[in-house]
Amino acid sequence: MKKIFVILITKILYFVGFLIGRGSSLPGQIALKIYPDILSKLVLPENIVFITGSNGKTTTAGMINDVLINNGFTVGYNFEGSNQIEGITTLLLRISDFSGRINKDALVLEVDERYTRHVLKYITPKYYVVTNLYRDQLTRNGHPEEVYAIIEQGVKEEMHLVLNTDDPLSSMMGIDKKNVTYFGVDKNSLSKENNTSIYNDGAYCPHCKEKLEYEYYHYNHIGSYKCEKCGHKRHDPEFRVTAIDFDEGNFIINHEHRIELNFKSFYNIYNLLTAFTVASLLGVKSEDICLSLNNYILKKERIIEFQVAQKKGMMIVSKHENSISYNQSLMYIANQKEECTVVILVDSISRKYYTNETSWLWDIDFELLKNDNVKRIILAGKYAYDLGVRFDHTGIDLDKITVTPDLDKMMDSITETAVGKIYVLTCFSDKQKYIDKVKVWN
Amino acid sequence: MELRILHLYHDLLNLYGEVGNVKILAKNLMKQNIQVTVKSSSVGDEIEFSDYDFIYLGSGTEKNQLVALNDLSPFTNELRDAIDQGVVVLATGNSFEIFGQYIRETDGKIYDGLNLFNFHAERSKVRTSADIIYSADFLEKNIVGFVNKKSMAYDIDNYLFKVKFGVGANENSNVEGIRENNFFGTYIIGPILVRNPHFLDYISRLICHAKDPNFEFKEIKNENQVKAFETALFELSKRMG
Numbered sequence: 001m002k003k004i005f006v007i008l009i010t011k012i013l014y015f016v017g018f019l020i021g022r023g024s025s026l027p028g029q030i031a032l033k034i035y036p037d038i039l040s041k042l043v044l045p046e047n048i049v050f051i052t053g054s055n056g057k058t059t060t061a062g063m064i065n066d067v068l069i070n071n072g073f074t075v076g077y078n079f080e081g082s083n084q085i086e087g088i089t090t091l092l093l094r095i096s097d098f099s100g101r102i103n104k105d106a107l108v109l110e111v112d113e114r115y116t117r118h119v120l121k122y123i124t125p126k127y128y129v130v131t132n133l134y135r136d137q138l139t140r141n142g143h144p145e146e147v148y149a150i151i152e153q154g155v156k157e158e159m160h161l162v163l164n165t166d167d168p169l170s171s172m173m174g175i176d177k178k179n180v181t182y183f184g185v186d187k188n189s190l191s192k193e194n195n196t197s198i199y200n201d202g203a204y205c206p207h208c209k210e211k212l213e214y215e216y217y218h219y220n221h222i223g224s225y226k227c228e229k230c231g232h233k234r235h236d237p238e239f240r241v242t243a244i245d246f247d248e249g250n251f252i253i254n255h256e257h258r259i260e261l262n263f264k265s266f267y268n269i270y271n272l273l274t275a276f277t278v279a280s281l282l283g284v285k286s287e288d289i290c291l292s293l294n295n296y297i298l299k300k301e302r303i304i305e306f307q308v309a310q311k312k313g314m315m316i317v318s319k320h321e322n323s324i325s326y327n328q329s330l331m332y333i334a335n336q337k338e339e340c341t342v343v344i345l346v347d348s349i350s351r352k353y354y355t356n357e358t359s360w361l362w363d364i365d366f367e368l369l370k371n372d373n374v375k376r377i378i379l380a381g382k383y384a385y386d387l388g389v390r391f392d393h394t395g396i397d398l399d400k401i402t403v404t405p406d407l408d409k410m411m412d413s414i415t416e417t418a419v420g421k422i423y424v425l426t427c428f429s430d431k432q433k434y435i436d437k438v439k440v441w442n
Numbered sequence: 443m444e445l446r447i448l449h450l451y452h453d454l455l456n457l458y459g460e461v462g463n464v465k466i467l468a469k470n471l472m473k474q475n476i477q478v479t480v481k482s483s484s485v486g487d488e489i490e491f492s493d494y495d496f497i498y499l500g501s502g503t504e505k506n507q508l509v510a511l512n513d514l515s516p517f518t519n520e521l522r523d524a525i526d527q528g529v530v531v532l533a534t535g536n537s538f539e540i541f542g543q544y545i546r547e548t549d550g551k552i553y554d555g556l557n558l559f560n561f562h563a564e565r566s567k568v569r570t571s572a573d574i575i576y577s578a579d580f581l582e583k584n585i586v587g588f589v590n591k592k593s594m595a596y597d598i599d600n601y602l603f604k605v606k607f608g609v610g611a612n613e614n615s616n617v618e619g620i621r622e623n624n625f626f627g628t629y630i631i632g633p634i635l636v637r638n639p640h641f642l643d644y645i646s647r648l649i650c651h652a653k654d655p656n657f658e659f660k661e662i663k664n665e666n667q668v669k670a671f672e673t674a675l676f677e678l679s680k681r682m683g
Contacts (some may be wrong), residue, residue, distance in 0.1 A: 115506070137459075138590060142569050143457055146592075147501045198461060203453035203484075207510050211485065356573045356674050357588040359632025362459025385673060388666035389636055393465045403666060405673070 006035045010093035014178055028089030039089060039122035042096055045076075046087050047106035047398040052113045053131030053143070053170060054273045055325055056081070059298065060131060067292040071284045072207040072407045083110045087116045099130050103237060106282065108406045110195075113147050114346045120154030128155060129162040129278060132222070132271070133427055135201070135323045135363060139355050142167055145206065161352055162277060164270070169206045172232060184237035185269065187224065189214040197327070197365050197409040207232040207269040218325055218332065219266055239277040241269060246335060253394065257286045262295045263303055264335070301428075306438040309415040313422030314435065320349050320427040323363035324338035329425050330368040339420030343410065347381030351429035358386045367394045375419040377401045380410035381430060411437050415429045443654060444477045448494040452482035455537050458590070459670045460500030462633030465535070466667075467496070470646050473662050485513045491524035496649050501631045503536020504565070504592055505654060508553060511540045518556045527557065530624040530649045534634055535630070536591055536626025538620060539563040545593065559622055561598040562563075570594075574608030574630065575678050576618055583640045586674040587630035595620075595629070602628055607682040637674060639667045 010183040013027035031038055037423055051061045058079075065077040078091045088109055096102045113121055113133075130151065133144040148169055155161070155173065163171045165182035174180040195202065195217050202221025205212050208231035217223035226233040242253040249261045251269050253276055261268060272293050279289045316332060319325040333342060349355050361383075369377060377400050379387040386404040402413050414422060424434055448604040449464045450603040468478045478593070481487055491497065502510060525531060539545055542555040543562045555562070577584060585603060594612035601611070602619030610618045611629070619628035626645075628634070635642040643661075 138458065139571050139588070142592075143503050145505060146569070167627075199456050200453055204506070204509070209505060212450070333607055354573075355588070356586070356677055357590075357632070358637070358670075358674075359458040359460070359462070359588065362462035362633050362636070382673060382677070383670070385666045385670035386637075387666065389466070392463075392666070393462070393469065426680070 002035055003038065003041050004098050006031050006038055007093050007096060007098055007100060011088060014090055014094050024090045025084065025086040025116060028086035028091075028093070031089050031093055032086065039092065039119075039124070041100055043099070043101040044123065045104050045106060045367055046440060047282055048123065048125040049106065049108050049127045049282075050111050050116065050119070050131060051109070051129045051131065052111045052116050053129075054113065054134040054136040054147070055319075055322065056131040056267065056274070059302070060271045060274045061108055061127070063296060064278050065108050065262065066296075067275060067279040067284060067289050068106055068108065068282065070292040071288050072185050074103070074438075076104045076107045084115045088119060093350050108359050113139060116151045117153040118178065120156075121442060124156055124265060126160060127162050127278060127281060128159045128172060128273065130164065131274060132164050132167045133170045134220070134322065135360070136319070137321045137350070138360070139321065139348075139357050142351065142387050144201065148172070148206070160281070162274070162281070164274075165235050166218060166224070167281070168221060168225050171235070172207050174235070175232065178428075180263060181239070181277060181281060182235050182237040183220055183239040183273050183275070184234065185241040185244075188241075190244060190266070191218055192245075193217075193222070199363055205230060205232055209352060212418060219327060226350040239273060239280065241273055243264065244269065248296045257290050259290055260291075260294045262297055265328055266329045267334045268298070271391060280331065284295045304440060306435070306440045307409070307424065308438040309418075311414075311418055311422055313438070315424040315426065315431065316433055318425050318427060320346060320429060321360045322358070323359060323360055323365075326364045326425065327368070330365060333374070334368045334371050336421075337373060339373055341376040341378065341414070341418040341420060342369055342374055343378045343380060343383045343414065343422060343424040344387055344423065345410070345426035345430050345434055346383040346387060347407070347433060348429045349383075358383055361386055361390045368398045368422060370394060374418055377399065378410060378413050378418075379403045381405060407433060407437070443650070444479070445471055445495045445649060445653060446493060447478060447480045448489070448491070448497045449480060449482045450489075450497055450499045451484050451636060453484050453618065454506045454510055455500045455502040455530060455535070457501045457503060457506075458535065459587075460534060460603060460632060460634040463500070463532070463635045464498055466633065466636050466642060467646065469648070470642055470662070474650065474652070474660060475647070485509065489517065491520045491529065491553045492527060494529060495653055496645075497524070497529060497531045499518075499533040501537060501590075504536070507536050507540065508545075510537065511555065513542060514556060518558070520660070521556065522558055525623060525625050528652050528678035529626050530645065530652060531626065533625075533627045534644065535629060535631040536563075536593060538629070539593060540593065541625070541627060542595070557621060559599075559625075561595055561620065563595050565593045570609055572608040573678055573681070575606040575675070575682060576608075576630075576677075577604035578603050578605055581640055581644060584675060585630070585634070585638050586671065586678055587634050587637055588632060589629045590631050591629050602626060607678060624652065636667065637671060639664065639671055665683075
């Protein structure tokens with residue numbers, strides 16, 4: 001009786017919230033208050049996928065959802081912003097019937113890495129996917145080793161782990177486990193012998209702390225590693241990227257399945273590979289997955305094309321306090337051949353909390369912009385001067401650089417001095433401050 | 443003049459962009475027409491500590507901190523000699539705990555420290571993170587920064603900073619860090635010398651004058667650095683009320 005009541009309340013609250021445009025976590029929060037065990041009283045489908053990790057959760061979950069829907073599955077899926085236990089509760093009670101049964105073929109749930117242990121108390125997924133573990137919002141999350149310890153809590157034998165074999169930290173979860181599928185990217189023309197990043201989180205084995213040996217790196221600490229002491233190493237992945245062609249804009253999985261890239265970045269490849277892996281495990285045919293993932297358009301929140309003063313530009317939304325996210329965007333720009341101007345806007349570090357913490361600017365490889373095609377660099381926002389000091393140490397010609405905390409002056413500088421295509425790197429927290437000043441067309 | 447900088451555990455204790463401290467210090471000293479050599483060393487390296495004019499250590503994960511402690515233990519006497527000779531040492535984040543008597547884990551397990559100074563650290567169950575403003579009696583301006591730690595320090599005799607905003611050495615403390623001779627330790631993480639140009643200036647002078655008391659240090663300001671500091675201090679002061 002109580003169950004029906006809580007489900008009803010949640011559905012009503014969600015509907016009211018939807019009408020007035022409120023967030024999706026409150027109904028679940030109230031449901032959990034009235035009935036803390038409600039999640040364990042639901043009858044769930046067999047196919048449940050949890051996706052957690054530092055980067056790429058939202059995009060990958062979205063891709064999996066799209067592939068499944070295109071292939072006739074009915075799916076329960078939490079979209080952005082509702083990846084904590086409250087948001088997940090809202091979703092599940094909203095799509096369940098009054099007996100608490102969810103009549104879907106699959107549940108695809110993105111789970112915030114700090115909350116997996118809470119959700120795992122009530123729901124055991126068939127597939128537990130970890131995209132990667134990077135330095136991400138250390139002010140709030142703590143460092144990656146702490147996050148690892150958290151996402152490992154509550155993992156059960158019957159859960160099938162889906163792990164990134166190229167990441168020494170998150171792949172550690174597969175040690176001594178039987179039920180594991182690894183995905184990874186093989187050595188290719190973009191792989192490097194040395195770690196060229198400003199820091200190296202792969203210097204020591206996360207398992208035993210001996211120095212790790214690397215055969216190659218894709219970026220940062222992502223690559224092929226081996227620990228001579230404890231034996232922790234990159235396992236041969238079952239789902240592997242065997243070739244990448246950025247000029248043609250495609251890559252190949254397991255020597256035969258080609259996927260066309262709408263956005264040519266390593267990041268995007270890992271997300272697509274993860275989605276391919278999960279969809280394959282759920283029984284979708286490889287050809288059908290490729291059809292769904294070909295030219296997959298990233299959500300318009302991530303890549304935004306705009307025009308300002310007759311100049312074309314692209315905003316690549318990156319994450320403040322997440323150096324690898326910035327590095328991926330910078331690598332994309334460094335791989336372009338045409339002349340360009342790069343704007344970096346850091347005005348509010350987070351949209352969820354206040355902090356003045358800027359040390360992450362020294363974890364980002366801004367040196368990637370030391371490239372002939374980059375003609376102008378504009379550093380803007382409240383932290384423009386901090387960026388300015390960081391750029392003093394990149395070896396980039398200072399004559400190319402303008403530093404301005406004032407956003408109107410940033411626009412003047414773009415209008416008057418920008419050369420070639422304009423790339424803007426910023427975070428969700430600052431995105432709108434720029435978008436409001438330009439003409440957007442996607 | 444020639445100066446030698448040692449970046450100790452550059453690949454183990456560099457959790458928060460702390461390499462920035464070494465980069466900006468080297469650059470600042472070079473502007474004084476000093477020839478600067480930076481040596482990055484790590485686990486297993488043989489090091490003559492007394493060969494250096496400045497030694498820097500940054501923050502690490504709790505595991506990495508203990509790896510560094512274990513590796514550094516056999517060199518305790520050499521390190522003590524170097525500090526006694528006046529070599530300038532800056533240890534930021536949890537690395538300064540290594541120099542105390544011990545670190546006690548939440549389960550009671552104790553790791554002996556290098557025991558160079560009389561204080562100890564206790565691991566906490568939860569992480570403490572906070573924007574901070576500190577003051578120091580040897581600096582005219584305040585220090586801005588960020589603390590992100592999973593431990594507290596107790597029984598520090600000679601503290602480095604007074605807390606004006608944010609957190610201190612432990613839950614009951616309104617002071618923070620340690621200063622003994624030319625050894626500076628603080629829980630502040632990240633590029634503290636980047637964010638605080640006056641502290642960079644102070645440390646630079648100290649290193650130069652330890653080498654040559656008659657060295658004529660020129661005042662050279664980096665405009666962006668000063669403005670970044672002023673912006674941070676202004677923003678944080680607003681929050682202090």
